[in-house]
Amino acid sequence: MNAAFAQGAPTHVPPLLDGRLKDLLAGKKIVMTGVTGFIGEQILWKILTELPDTRAVVLVRPKGSVSAEQRVVSLLKKPIFKELASAVGGAQELLDQRVDVLSGDLPNVPELPRDLDVVIHCAGDVSFDPPIDSAFKTNVLGTQALMEAIRVACSDEQGTLVRVPHYVHISTAYTAGRRRGAIPEAAHEHDVDYRVETEQALAMGKLVEEQSRTAEMLATLRKQAEREHRQAGFLTTAHDTERRRQEWVKAKLVEAGTERARSLGWTDVYTFAKAMGERVVVDLGKDFKVSIVRPAIVESSLVHPYPGWIEGFKMADPIILAYGKGQLKEFPASPDAALDIVPCDHVVNAIIAACATEPTIGEPEFYHCSTGARNPMTFREIYEYIREYFAQHPYTRSDGTVAPLATWKFPGEQPVQRFLDVAGKAHGVGDRLVSWAPRGKYTRQAALALDKQGKQLDFLRRYLSLYGEYLQSQLHFVDDCTMALHNSLHPEDREAFAFDTSAVDWRTYMMEIHTPSITDPVRRLEALRNRRGKRSSTFKELKPAEPGTVLAVFDLDGTVMDTNVVETYLWARLPGLSPVGRVRELAEVAAALPGYLGADRRDRASFLRSMYRRYAGMEMSRLESYVDEQMAPFVKDRLSPEALARIEEHRAAGHTTVLLTGVIRPLTRPLEDLFDVIVAAELATDAHGVCTGFLTSPPMVGESRSAWLRHYAELHGIDLSKSFAYADSHVDLPMLTTVGNPVAVQPDVGLLRAARKNGWSVVDWHADRSIHRWKLPRRAEQTAR
Structure with missing residues (x-):
């Protein structure tokens, strides 16, 4: 253990477990949000796998013509549910026997079951840079609407609470904001009023929308569209003008969210809105049993449902893949800063364990799911692991050549920013030249090369903007309460529900589990594309058609x-x-x-x-x-x-x-x-x-x-x-x-x-x-x- 992150005796002892989790949660009805998301999907799998006498109720939003129930059936057809579904005759049968579906959304929460016992709220906008109004609608108003629906479900006709629910809120460890040093498992001290911030966030959305529709702004956007699309026609130009307007609105609202968050001490609007969501929970949950789980950066599973289980790209994954492809020559991280990664199954296990506790009414319990305090992994270590991995398993390009591996020297943020500024200007000049160059093979090759370079520059800019402070992190999350909860697990639950992150061997995890889990699917997809050739599906083999129909x-x-x-x-x-x-x-x-x-x-x-x-x-x-x-x-x-x-x-x-x-x-x-x-x-x-x-x-x-x-x-x-x-x-x-x-x-x-x-x-x-x-x-x- 790193001495700088040494843990002392916990200042607060959380409620502990006094039996097997399957027994503690037997007969309980657990309502879940976010079940179609990364963490939510595995929580449902865990409930169905390890808690045979627990009923899951999932709140799912219909999507177009696909109903909420159809979406859940599709979810239960995924590989991790295959064994469970096969045992009962299929995905629909598994749904009928173990899962109830509520059709709804946040903040439009439908009527909840009156016999609910636990609510796990893990839905939310997980983007680091959403528009400020969107972030607050989801993470603040959505949380508020859910808690109000819980209160109605657990109250009598006079509005008196007759059943005390256990509300388990999934937040993020980074609600700590721009603090440094040790972050305790407790409510963060600040005097920001979530009601005022929510009102202003929504007002900002309306204001920016109105600004985008002024004559001056529309004229600017229209001229930009005309420069690119005038030849194609007025409707094409109009469509592109509207696209640019919507993108401008989003960019301005993202900028507004970032600046407001940083002006108040948070890294971005995601962590800011999540912190406001925690205040909603504390405020509206004064007569609830409340547990707040704060994961750090959640990545692929260590053990369950299988090593390397992951869906989608998470924070560190684009960096790893870009490095392996030879596209990331340098990175502006501090080499001795810890990247607080936690395997997804550890987070899920901690959430289930928290569900089985009995918090004191009106006294929220906080749990950090993190590794930086007990088992930190620095950026230099990550770099060494992924370099060693790609040296052993080189990334082969479509032309058969092996991508070269860069040697990172960690020069800091400023040199990388200067490089981006110079490269960006050069790219702009090149792009203007190629747009006026005569049509031909070499012009197309130059355009493709410029586009590739532009994507790499945009990638670096985005990471600098979104994750710059995470790359220079000088904080760590105390996890004494989480470890106390883990240590209270019944011996027979230690294997299935482990979440002691100090046990993670980072070299094994990065080289044998996580990096293969995110690179192997990309390699397979690109190999398939290469076998199919460069032509995409629109140049397809022709099939006979009824004359006069095609x-x-x-x-x-x-x-x-x-x-x-x-x-x-x-x-x-x-x-x-x-x-x-x-x-x-x-x-x-x-x-x-x-x-x-x-x-x-x-x-x-x-x-x-x-x-x-x-x-x-x-x-x-x-x-x-x-x-x-x-x-x-x-x-x-x-x-x-x-x-x-x-x-x-x-x-x-x-x-x-x-x-x-x-x-x-x-x-x-x-x-x-x-x-x-x-x-x-x-x-x-x-x-x-x-x-x-x-x-x-x-x-x-x-x-x-x-x-x-x-x-x-x-x-x-x-x-x-x-x-x-x-x-x-x-x-x-x-x-x-x-x-x-x-x-x-x-x-x-x-x-x-x-x-x-x-x-x-x-x-x-x-x-x-x-x-x-x-x-x-x-x-x-x-x-x-």
């Missing part, structure tokens, strides 16, 4: 065909001009190109209209003949073999193939055999069949494509959720989101990021050209002005 929609330029509207215009225009005319036309196009590019970035429809003005004076009939006789080989030469193969696969499967393009109709004539439907730009002509340079209708770009798809689907009974779409540009985002199987083909940076965010397939289709890029069709005098 669409396969293709963009043209950059997707099916390796060309663009400027190039095809020059194909049509230049061969019909004299040498001098060609030079003049090329010069005019080159001079106009910057304007075209600017228009394309602002509004693709405007760009297309500007480009198609140059067709003015061409005779439509001669242009069509010229395309059929001279340009067709050039068009077909630029078609991607992979695209052609995919189109044929769709046709063989009975899908309706559609070409949706902003290219003018005559240029699509060589493709008519490939598609069942072609929607293209229609050039307007005068009474003599001469192109005016205008279109008969707006170009089919951006949201126009998604609108056309929905209308066509409605008219023809198409199932868009089973349909496919292929495109290469961020401007096609609305079309791609309209179908169930979107595929990004050689995407630009904007679409690449959207595809990765949404899990869409990204494929590369290339044309195998036999005609040189700069070769033109034969001279065609008939198309000249």
Whole structure:
């Protein structure tokens, strides 16, 4: 034991156990909240496994169309309940025999059973950085509503308490806030009024929401959205504006919560709201039997239900995984600071033991479930354990290389913060450059590298912001009462219900139990993805469908065909001009190109209209003949073999193939055999069949494509959720989101990021050209002005 954390004789002796837990809790009805959470799930498992004569009543919130009972049945189908469920015939039978379900939520608590004996409240917002109003609604108002419901259930019609409940509140050891040194198992001394803080937290939520809706803020957010999504259309921009508004509200409320918490002496709004929740318990539980259990950082189980049992990533786990992947070059923790980790089964066992005690009415008992006092593990020790583990079990990347392990020197917070500041500025410059770079393989590679770097920087920033003070911890939690409770366990309960954290061998736990438990599932998942290949499920093997029920929609330029509207215009225009005319036309196009590019970035429809003005004076009939006789080989030469193969696969499967393009109709004539439907730009002509340079209708770009798809689907009974779409540009985002199987083909940076965010397939289709890029069709005098 570390001398600095030596424990003396307990100043307070808690109520002790005087028999087997299964006997002490036999015939008792235990009401639980948070049963679908990490700790709650194992508490229920423990009750069903070790307390055969105890009835569990679980408060569960319905989720969408899934009822509370259905959620509990799904819970009981999880692996840890398999043996229990099999013994009685299944999950539903286990529910019927041992568990009652209450449908409700916090703070909307339903009527509780009037014969309840114990209430375990372990539901709550466990995020370290929730919005301040959300934190108080869950951890303060939720606790208040539950205790008021308990009082009603245990009172007669006149409101007199006729049955004294035992209320067991699961809090956190870090309600101690920014204190240092030894933290006793007692109520924390402060004069903060939970009623005032709750009222102000809710008011802050309303205030920030109102601020987000001011004209100035909406204009700022709209302009940000337009810079990214203007090409795609106004509705896409509007959707993104609202997303940004909601994110701004959340960020401001998180910031407000953090600052309010720290101004009062807590590390974050989570611990602040939890501390206020404890005050609610003490205030409203003056005539209850009350136990408050304060776990430290709960991680995977040591023994039960099996070593390494865990669900989800907890506080330390992303750090461990990032280090193993070679993504964490340094860490701003104090090497001799203790990270107070406690195995989940120790916490659960302590909670069950507390349920079996008989606290004095109106005198809350406090229990710390922690390791820092009796069995501390420092950050340097953790680093050494995980480094040794990954040296023995290296993390292999998808390309087969082994991730290098960094050597941490623990430089402190300031050097790491300076690195983040410099790296963040460099990342911003790189991101702006890549957004303006020409589309291509190397641009996409650069964008992916920047995105990876950005995630790593965000990860470090988040940990510095959320856990900075935990990384420099200078406190430890006295656990004398918890140990006294443990030592009063009946000898026959010592194995099943042990929670003496001084018995944990950290090297064994970190290297043989915890680290494998969080890394092995990730390794298996990534190995499965590698076996499946890089394509995600949206580029799936095609199955036959009833004809006319599924669409396969293709963009043209950059997707099916390796060309663009400027190039095809020059194909049509230049061969019909004299040498001098060609030079003049090329010069005019080159001079106009910057304007075209600017228009394309602002509004693709405007760009297309500007480009198609140059067709003015061409005779439509001669242009069509010229395309059929001279340009067709050039068009077909630029078609991607992979695209052609995919189109044929769709046709063989009975899908309706559609070409949706902003290219003018005559240029699509060589493709008519490939598609069942072609929607293209229609050039307007005068009474003599001469192109005016205008279109008969707006170009089919951006949201126009998604609108056309929905209308066509409605008219023809198409199932868009089973349909496919292929495109290469961020401007096609609305079309791609309209179908169930979107595929990004050689995407630009904007679409690449959207595809990765949404899990869409990204494929590369290339044309195998036999005609040189700069070769033109034969001279065609008939198309000249």
